[in-house]
Structures are given as C-alpha cells and as structure tokens.
Amino acid sequence: MNIFFLGDIVGKSGRSAVIKNLKKIIKNKKIEFVVANGENAADEGVGITEEISNDLFNSGVDVITTGNHVWDQKETISHIERETRLLRPKNLPPNSPGKGFGIYESKNGFKVGVLNLMGNVFMKKCEDVFETASLFLNKYKFGENYDFLVVDFHGEITSEKMAMGHFFDGKATLLVGTHTHVPTNDPRVLINGTAYLTDAGMCGDYDSVIGMNKLNSLNRFLKKKSEKHFPAEGEATLCGFIVECNTTNGLASRAETFILGGELNK
16 A cells, blocks of 8 residues: 655646646556645645646545645635545634545545644644644544544644654654655654654745745845745656555555656756
C-alpha cells in the first residue's frame, strides 16, 4: 500500500503540473491514495476554489488539506460544507465551516483517515494543537476507525513539527509538515513506525520566493514600490512524500521524498 502526499500546490503553475503529471505518477509508483495540500492553489496563490478542487480530484487527488489560507477565497466557506474531501485545520475554532478530519477509501479498499492540523507558533490564532491532537487520539484508533492515518501538520517552525511527529509516532502512518514551501531532507520512519518529513515543500515554481514572484518579493523586503504578492509562473517542481505502508498494522515500512521537474531537478 503506497500513499503519496503532495506539498502545498501554489498558483496556476503548481496545479497545472499536478494535473499534467499525477496520473502518470500514480501508475508508475503504484500509488493507492493521494493527499495534497491545496491552500495556495488559486491563481492568486492563496486559497482554493470549487473549480480548482474538482480539477485536482479529477487528476487523481483523493483528499485536499489546507491551512492558514483556507478562507482566502470566500466561496470556500460554503463549498467546504458540501465537499467532504476538502479539509481545514481541525484546531480552528469549533464553529468553523467544514471538518478537519475524514475517513476515505483507498483504491484498494482500505480505510484511510486524514487529519489536518495547524501549528500555534507564528501562525494565525487557533486552538492548542497538542490538546486537539490528544483529544483526537483518545477518540480514534488504528484498526477500529481506519486502517491508515495521514496527518498534515501545517506549521511554521521545525521544532513544533518534529515534536508533533514524535507525539504521533506509532499512532499514525505518516505525519508530514506543510506551509514553508521548502522540501526538507529528513524523510524517515520513526522508532515506533510513523513516517515523518518536516516539510514536503511545494508544487510550484522554485525560481521564486516560496512560490511568489521573486522581483516583487524583493521589492517588498527592500521597501520599494511593489504589488500584492502574486505567484511565479515558470515551470513548477512537484515535491512530495511517498510512504510504503504495512497493511497488517497500518504503520510505515519505508519513506522517501519525491521531486519532479522544474528548478529543483536541474
């Protein structure tokens, strides 16, 4: 059983690369379930729309996770109530639209839980993420509620992500960090069997500043005349995490990063 997690999809460049390549990757890598963070997939580089969600689902994505930009396209507030395959961080305020967790069926008939969490450090205000995770693990269990569990931890700092990885070790199939848009070189299976990666990186143009136009971003840092951030539109690199899962216990057997095309493959 192979699960593929795609890092933050940024703008038209990133999502075009996903739509173009994902079905081939699924076939070549024998992928049974795909999760992608889509909170930056809109043309503006922030948020996601119903049309874009459907395009990603049609390309082979099974579940879309999000993060701090989940509400940047206003239509998402109503769309996420109807679309169970689109998640928002579970530790947003309790009255937030949509859900932060769902259970889905893989191509080979297994039940896959997907949990979306957001960090507390240097991020938008949300409920205590470790308390939310504790309550979740008290309620849901391997073998009872799902066969595999994927956790997207959308956070700013590496220490918080690593701590959450160890917290879920042995209780999730994989925990992968998102949000910083830079792939880290630390894929591994933790001591108790959970696959871990600090950040999956992004699916977007790396000739940029985390996916945004580099000249405009530099002007903003230099306090020169600039526009609102907008995505770079060159060839995208697809970045993600492939985890081989043990079907007997739901844990990870092997984990590796995935990088295809664009600046990072030159």
